[in-house]
Amino acid sequence: MHVYIVMGVSGVGKTTIGKLLAERFCVPFFDADDFHPLRNVEKMKKGIPLEDEDRKIWLQTLSEKIQEWNMKRGAVLACSALKEKYREQLQSIPKNDISWIFLHSEYEIILERLSSRKNHYFKPELLESQYTTLQIPQYGIHVNVNTSIENIVKQIMQKLDKESRKSKIGLMGLGVMGKSLAVNLASKGVTVSVYNRHVENLEVDIARKFAEKHRENYHFSGFDDLKLFVESLESPRNILLMVNAGKAVDLVIESLLPMLQKNDLIIDGGNSHYKDTARREKFLKEKGILFMGTGVSGGEEGALKGPSIMPGGSSEAYERVGDFLERIAAKDKQGNPCCAYVGPDGAGHFVKMVHNGIEYGEMQLIAEVYHFLRFHAQSTPEEIATLFELWNAEMQSYLLEISIDILRTKENGESLIDKILDAAKQKGTGGWSTNAALELGVPLDTITAAVMARNISGKKEERIAAEEHYNSLASKNDISEAFSEELFEAYKAASIINHAIGFDLIKEAGKEYDWNLNLSEIARIWTNGCIIRSAFMEDLVELLKESSEGNVLMHPKISEVLEEDWKPLSGTVGRALENGYPVPVLSSAANYFLSFTSGQSSANMIQAQRDYFGAHTYERTDKPRGKFFHTQWKPIKE
Structure with missing residues (x-):
């Protein structure tokens, strides 16, 4: 099932548009305002802005409801969801099961709408606080509501249709492992865009030919144009790199950066050095980009049929793509995926x-x-x-x-x-x-x-x-x-x-x-x-x-x-x-x-030698550990 959340400040038409979308999708419509506890409603009637503490129970209730609706028919929810942390709390189901629809327009236009609205507890004077609170999402569908209702719905449907054709994950590098992992992902129901560089007389139409070869069984979108490849991916984007370790990874990241947005994710599936991975994660985090260094073992056959996968780096990133990785991983004797979040920094690549x-x-x-x-x-x-x-x-x-x-x-x-x-x-x-x-x-x-x-x-x-x-x-x-x-x-x-x-x-x-x-x-x-x-x-x-x-x-x-x-x-x-x-x-x-298994090693001789020629000192068996001594081994001739 799927849940559509229509968001924005009060007055943008969330309820009106949400109900129309619910009719289109044949799913129930819900207004988040109806789930506010009574004390929140009383505060808003008095023109008092809600604080985060007021919203805590409300957001928790909505989060639980979203899980419930997703397990049934799906739903359309109208909810302001002004801050990113509110949206994160509402994201109680896999990200791929939620579509965010952000309705917006200029302050003056929305204020005029609110001023003409009757019998609603939200006071127009609260609008300014909402615009101050609003953190515009870097994902989802954005529609300006300064047009007719019919046109708003049309734009949303067109964008949803376009989004539905976008790939869940992009894979760069169609070597042996890259090709096998792409087929593995597609066989598990994950839509995949593939990219391979174009090098005259050496690497020509690799991605297109790969997509053609598998056309009867799977739909791959193949690209040798990096910009078109990135645009083919759902937002926030997930990009798996299967390129040679070392400088090549840095060059690919450098080429991707101008095309990425906040919360996009890069996964390095090659054998990179763990210190390089830690460096890259830190660098990309400063730019708002998520990064995971992910070890993949199993060779060509394992990549195709189910490898062992060792993801490290951002735990937030693993929460987003862990489902994809676990789907394609081998299974242990209990049927559990041979894939688990290893740890932060370069832990995945170290392991x-x-x-x-x-x-x-x-x-x-x-x-x-x-x-x-x-x-x-x-x-x-x-x-x-x-x-x-x-x-x-x-x-x-x-x-x-x-x-x-x-x-x-x-x-x-x-x-x-x-x-x-x-x-x-x-x-x-x-x-x-x-x-x-x-x-x-x-x-x-x-x-x-x-x-x-x-x-x-x-x-x-x-x-x-x-x-x-x-x-x-x-x-x-x-x-x-x-x-x-x-x-x-x-x-x-x-x-x-x-x-x-x-x-x-x-x-x-x-x-x-x-x-x-x-x-x-x-x-x-x-x-x-x-x-x-x-x-x-x-x-x-x-x-x-x-x-x-x-x-x-x-x-x-x-x-x-x-x-x-x-x-x-x-x-x-x-x-x-x-x-x-x-x-x-x-x-x-x-x-x-x-x-x-030797309680007594030969290292006492080593320590004595070091102290003899370099005065490096040594510890003694007849003294407490941590105390160091030096001996003048050769008598000084007078």
């Missing part, structure tokens, strides 16, 4: 960054196990796929699942994996996680190891030369069924540690930036749609409820697993290194766990 960091660790972990099996145990890709399939009956990991498909893919009868160059790259988010951990003073062993493994993989020619120089340190040997089981236990232990490290970084960032992050809810929206979804992620939803302030590794259930799997992990690392096979994530997981 997406750490998601990608955990993803780096999980991918490298699988790669290390594959590599050890393929070249040390000399297992075939099909044999490894069969083993991974057995493991995944328990793990239910998306990354293991796709690795199985990869290992079984053949080209001309040969395994395609053997034809792929062993040189990977990192696009930024993994490295950003490491930098963030350094800034926050949080250990990030597995994720950093995964990033560095990609970096060294890129040095292909140097690695080949070094292998020849050292005459290859790697050995080959069959492995037993017992070791296959031990390898699985090692993989599980390292995966648990990798997840714990990632969530520890999120927890510390939440404290540092006062984001009030809900770790359990973050795990929940990662249970489906995203790249790191798994059975363990589902376990983490409950585990993090129980230990939201501590490290995951201290939870009794996790302790039980790691106490059992520690020896397989350390044994696997030792065997791999002894036989000449690098396992950076497996070994960093083992080292992290040993460091984490």
Whole structure:
């Protein structure tokens, strides 16, 4: 259903026009004046202007009625709604279910109307206070009433018809993810305008061709003219950016700004750095524009069928578009959307960054196990796929699942994996996680190891030369069924540690930036749609409820697993290194766990060294924490 609110100062014809519109729409008409408590009516009869305190109960009543009408047939309401905060209180239903119709004219014209009106408790002398109070809305339909009633209604109907054809959301950037998200939105009943830049001989008619391709199933309005694209959107506008992170986002925002109005919203759905997101939100807020930095995970398929979505930034903005985002998100096992407001500033993009960091660790972990099996145990890709399939009956990991498909893919009868160059790259988010951990003073062993493994993989020619120089340190040997089981236990232990490290970084960032992050809810929206979804992620939803302030590794259930799997992990690392096979994530997981569980570390030597050469001071075990000491380590020769 739909509610139309006809607003403006007293005397603009709200009741007359509202009744005519109600007849057109075949819905009931209501006058907000009829809902005023008696004491408000008495004040206005005496010519006393109402104050905000007088309107509080009245607005609450109307807000409840609007919800009621929207659930039934809809309605037309005549209501002054002079201030923005009044209108916000009346907005008790989704913004898309309300149409605001602002009737206005010059003070003198309305005063003359009021002066000739009889038997109404509103006194003409109150009009001046209403014009003083009026805050003109930056949205809705605006009609000057200094014309005939027939013409006013005609203008309203024409504008409503035009508004009904406008899109609820605009999407800029029709790359792989942008196209998939646009189709996803349209499939959920959201009207979408799409824009892609025009570059001669490179990007030509991208948006138009996209709209043409999907014409039989969905209606997209396609543009390569930015002004027409913005004008095609409902006001206040919602614009989703799916462009490359970095300078491109700033350039797009810069080009949009002259065409935007107060309360328009920009959503950055790319992998932007969280500090850039916080900067952009602050900049746009000063201009009255809302901004959300929103992490989206799931790749092309997830974007099309349902990704995991991590919105951060303006909570006011999420209230407006959260329904759209939740509609297109994947669903967890309880049927709830894998989308939730994460927190202010750059929280959404920070959480997406750490998601990608955990993803780096999980991918490298699988790669290390594959590599050890393929070249040390000399297992075939099909044999490894069969083993991974057995493991995944328990793990239910998306990354293991796709690795199985990869290992079984053949080209001309040969395994395609053997034809792929062993040189990977990192696009930024993994490295950003490491930098963030350094800034926050949080250990990030597995994720950093995964990033560095990609970096060294890129040095292909140097690695080949070094292998020849050292005459290859790697050995080959069959492995037993017992070791296959031990390898699985090692993989599980390292995966648990990798997840714990990632969530520890999120927890510390939440404290540092006062984001009030809900770790359990973050795990929940990662249970489906995203790249790191798994059975363990589902376990983490409950585990993090129980230990939201501590490290995951201290939870009794996790302790039980790691106490059992520690020896397989350390044994696997030792065997791999002894036989000449690098396992950076497996070994960093083992080292992290040993460091984490060691009450006595080697850092006392570090502190002594620092004090020796730099007089940096140190704390003592036999003195209270917080007191610092310095020693003259080398006697001064007289």
